[in-house]
Amino acid sequence: MNVENSVIPTQAQMAEFLMPGPDGSIFMVNLLKFKDEATYEDNRQTTLTGKEAYAIYSAGVINTLAQVGGKVVFSGDVSRLMLGEVEELWDSVAIAQYPSRASMLEMMQLKEYREIAVHRSAGLAGQLNIETTDTRDMF
Secondary structure (H helix, E strand, O other), X not given: OOOXXXXXXXXXXXXXXXXXXXXXXXXXXXXXXEOOOOOOOOOOOOOOOHHHHHHHHHHHHHHHHHHOOOEEEEXXXXXXXXXXXXXXXXXXXXXEEEOOHHHHHHHHOOHHHHHHHHHHHHHEEEEEEXXXXXXXXXX
C-alpha cells in the first residue's frame, strides 16, 4: 500500500467529490501531519509551529462547520501505532460530521472558511481525508 500525504486534492479526487454523495451524513476522517515550522504562502514571518497554525484554522473551522450544520465529533493526538505498519505516523486525527457532501462543499466556499484556510496550508505537511458513512447499525 502506497500512502501519500497531500494538502490539495488531485483533479480526479475533486471531480469525485463534486458528484452527488451518499444520502445522509458523511464523516470526514482527517489524518494530519504538521510542519515543524508554519510557512505561509504570502511569505509572512512567523514563529508559529505547524501545529499552532493549524490550531488557528481549527478554531475557525468549528464556526464554519456549524454554519452548514456540521460539527467536530472527535479530535486527538496520535500516540502510537497499535496494528499494522507505516513509515511515519500522523500527528493528529480529527473527525468532522457534515449533513452531506454538498454541505462540506458549501462550507469550503464560505468567505470565513477561505480566510482561515491559509493557516491550514501553512501548518500542514500533508494529510489524508477519508470520507465515511455511518454504519453503526452493522455492529
